[in-house]
Each structure stands twice: as structure tokens, then as C-alpha cells.
Amino acid sequence: MRRYFCENNMSKKYEFVPGDEITIAPGRTVKRIRALVAIATLGIVPGDLGGYVESEANLAQVSGNAWVSGDAQVSGDAWVSGNAQVYGDAWVSGNAQVYGDARVSGNAQVSGNAWVSGNAQVYGDARVSGNAQVSGNAQVYGDARVSGNAWVSGNAWVSGNAQVSGNAQVSGNAQVSGNAQVSGNAQVYGDARVSGNAQVYGNAWVSGNAWVSGNAWVSGDAQVSGDARVSGNAQVSGNAQVSGNAWVSGDAQVSGRGLIFWASIVGTENGTLTVYNAKDDTLLVTRGCFSGTVDEFLAKSAKVHDDRIKREYQLLIEVAASRIEAALAETAKPEDADTAKSR
Structure with missing residues (x-):
């Protein structure tokens, strides 16, 4: 809603500079402003030129030290x-609001019903649109996009070509x-990182010190937490949980706990x-810098480890294989039942 003011010139912070305006649409212009008072915190003195606003309904005239330059x-x-x-060269348009101690700069654009508040910063070529909110000490920069009903808050950073959308x-x-x-409804919080071409969507959570990278996907109701890593072409979905120091990589497909x-x-x-299921239902192993099949891991272990360590790894993999096999069988039951009914 457009704001209207009834103030005398003595109370005003700025005035319009006659003749210095830019047409932004047929019948609409933005006009250069000039300071009428000093704003000590910004080093502005009377007579300093500012940026462009369409009307006094765009920039507070009396309260606060808000400024467009x-x-x-x-x-x-x-x-x-x-x-x-x-x-x-930033633009703020539509019904957007920028308030508190927030900063919008560079070529950034804030539009729609978006809010930028607190000490948040939006800069570079970043875009914040829709009903998105950026608050706290958050930073959105580079070519990043925050849209929909998404929130970026706290000390979070969204950068590069990253996109945060939906209700994320x-x-x-x-x-x-x-x-x-x-x-989607995904949440990334704590000290977690999502990078590369990774995608986190659905109702998935990534938290703690977890890191999702490469071409990995985390979706459904999956949770990645602790110091866990999900990388490569891995897919973690369903109600799967990856936590602790677990590391899932390669062509992993973990769709359940x-x-x-x-x-x-x-x-x-x-x-x-870490032992996990692959897309072809083989078992993969990650241990330190090693990532490969169970057979490849055991063959390498036989070369570099003594009998005790080698045997411990064999036993652990046997336990892992047993549990994953049971989980796969349990997952297949509903499908088999439906198949039987259809027959």
C-alpha cells in the first residue's frame, strides 16, 4: 500500500532534484534525491546527492537514517x-521492504513482497523476490536467488548461483x-553446507556440520546431520538418516534408514x-579417502592391514550387509503384496 505524508520541509530529510529523473515505465519516473540534513553515521551533509526514488512513499523522510545513494x-x-x-546500482521495487540496518547494494534487486531486515546484506547480482525474507546477519550475494516463501536468516550465506525457493x-x-x-520445505541450518550442484528438497533437513556437495540429492524426509558427508552422485531420500561421521558418495542410493x-x-x-546401498543394489564402502565396492575395499584391506584389522573390517561389513539386506527385503514387501493383488 502506498504511503502518504503531510510534513513541512523543515522536518524532511531529502528533497527531489528538479530535472534529474529516469523513466522506468510509461508515465512513471524515479527522481534523484538531495539531502536536506546531515546524516552523521553515513557521512552525509546537506546538499549531498542521493539515489533515485519514485515518491516520498519509498524512503522514510523523518524517522531513522535510511538512505538511497x-x-x-x-x-x-x-x-x-x-x-x-x-x-x-541496486533496485528495490514492488511491495518490497528494506529496514532495520539492512543493506542492498551492487546490482542486487529486491522485488515482489520480499523483506530484507536486521543486519542482512543483499549484494552483487543477487535477487530476492516473491515473499522471501532475508534477516538477521544473513548475506545473499553473487548471482544467488532467494524466492517464493523462502527464509534466509541468522548468519547464513547464500552465494554463487545458488537458489533457495519454495518454503525452504x-x-x-x-x-x-x-x-x-x-x-520445497527443506531446511539447512547449524553449520551445514550445501555446495556444487547439490539439491536439498522435499522435507529434507541438513544440519550440524554436515556437507552435501557434488551432484548429490537429499530429498523426501531424509536427514543429514552431525559431521556427515553426502557427495558425488549420491541420493539420500525417504526417511533415511545419515549422521555422525558417515560419508556417502559415488552412486549411492539410500532411501531408508x-x-x-x-x-x-x-x-x-x-x-x-560407511557401508551403503548403490543404485544397482550393490554395496559401496567409504572409509577415509577410499570409496568403492565391498570387494575392492576388502582386497585393499588385505594388502595394507594386519590380520586383526582385516578381520574387524570383514565382520563389520558382514553386519552391514545383513542389515541392509533385511531393510531391502522389508522395503520390497508392500510392493510384492500389491503385485500379488493385481494378479
Whole structure:
């Protein structure tokens, strides 16, 4: 909703510069502003030129130290208030709001019904649109996109070509970067990272110090937490849980809680052995820098480990294989029953 003011010039913070305007649409212009008062916190003195606004309904005239500078533009029903700053070549339009101590700069654009508040920063070529909210100390930059009803808050960073959309939430100290996508009702929080071409969607959660990278997908009701790693072309879905120091990579396909097994403080380095299901229903193993099939791992173990360590790995893999086989059988039951009924 457009705001209307009835104030005398003595109370106003800025005025329009006659003749310095830019047409943004037929019948609509944004006009350069000029400071009428000093804003000490910004180093602004009376007479300093600011950026462009469409009307006084775009930038608070009296309260706060909000300012638009450079060639930045604020138009439509957008509102900049508090101590917020919009500068560089940034655009704020639609019904967007920038307030608190927020900063929008560079070539960034905030549009639609989006809000940027607190100490949040949106800069570079980033876009925040729809009903999205960026708050706290969050930063959205590079070519990142935050849209839909997504929230980015806390100390979270969204950068590169990353996209956060739908009802997704990125919070805490989480980082989403590269070409990563977080969508649906997904949540990424804590110190978690999502990078590369990874996707987190559905109702999935990634938290703790977990890292999802490469071309990995985490979806459904899956949870990745602790110090877990999901990388390569791995897919974690359904109600699967990957936590602790587990590491899932390669062509893994973990679609339920029972399709992964890990044991920590094993081997000569007291590391973590992770055994999980692959897309072709073979078993894969990750241990330290090794990632491959069970047979490949046992063959390597036979070469480098003594009999005790070798036997421990064999036993752990037997337990893992037994549990994963049972989980696969349990998963197949409903499908088999449906098949039988159809016959």
C-alpha cells in the first residue's frame, strides 16, 4: 500500500532534484534525491546527492537514517526505512521492504513482497523476490536467488548461483553456494553446507556440520546431520538418516534408514567405515579417502592391514550387509503384496 505524508520541509530529510529523473515505465519516473540534513553515521551533509526514488512513499523522510545513494532506485510501493541503505546500482521495487540496518547494494534487486531486515546484506547480482525474507546477519550475494516463501536468516550465506525457493529455510551459520538448490520445505541450518550442484528438497533437513556437495540429492524426509558427508552422485531420500561421521558418495542410493550402516573408531586411524546401498543394489564402502565396492575395499584391506584389522573390517561389513539386506527385503514387501493383488 502506498504511503502518504503531510510534513513541512523543515522536518524532511531529502528533497527531489528538479530535472534529474529516469523513466522506468510509461508515465512513471524515479527522481534523484538531495539531502536536506546531515546524516552523521553515513557521512552525509546537506546538499549531498542521493539515489533515485519514485515518491516520498519509498524512503522514510523523518524517522531513522535510511538512505538511497549512488544510482540505486526504489520504486513502486517499496519502502526503505530504519537505518537501511540501498546503494550502488541496486533496485528495490514492488511491495518490497528494506529496514532495520539492512543493506542492498551492487546490482542486487529486491522485488515482489520480499523483506530484507536486521543486519542482512543483499549484494552483487543477487535477487530476492516473491515473499522471501532475508534477516538477521544473513548475506545473499553473487548471482544467488532467494524466492517464493523462502527464509534466509541468522548468519547464513547464500552465494554463487545458488537458489533457495519454495518454503525452504536456511539459517544459523549454514552456507549454500555454487549451483546448489534448496527448495520445497527443506531446511539447512547449524553449520551445514550445501555446495556444487547439490539439491536439498522435499522435507529434507541438513544440519550440524554436515556437507552435501557434488551432484548429490537429499530429498523426501531424509536427514543429514552431525559431521556427515553426502557427495558425488549420491541420493539420500525417504526417511533415511545419515549422521555422525558417515560419508556417502559415488552412486549411492539410500532411501531408508536401514540402507546405510556406519561404525566409528575403527581401523588403524580410528576413523569411520560407511557401508551403503548403490543404485544397482550393490554395496559401496567409504572409509577415509577410499570409496568403492565391498570387494575392492576388502582386497585393499588385505594388502595394507594386519590380520586383526582385516578381520574387524570383514565382520563389520558382514553386519552391514545383513542389515541392509533385511531393510531391502522389508522395503520390497508392500510392493510384492500389491503385485500379488493385481494378479
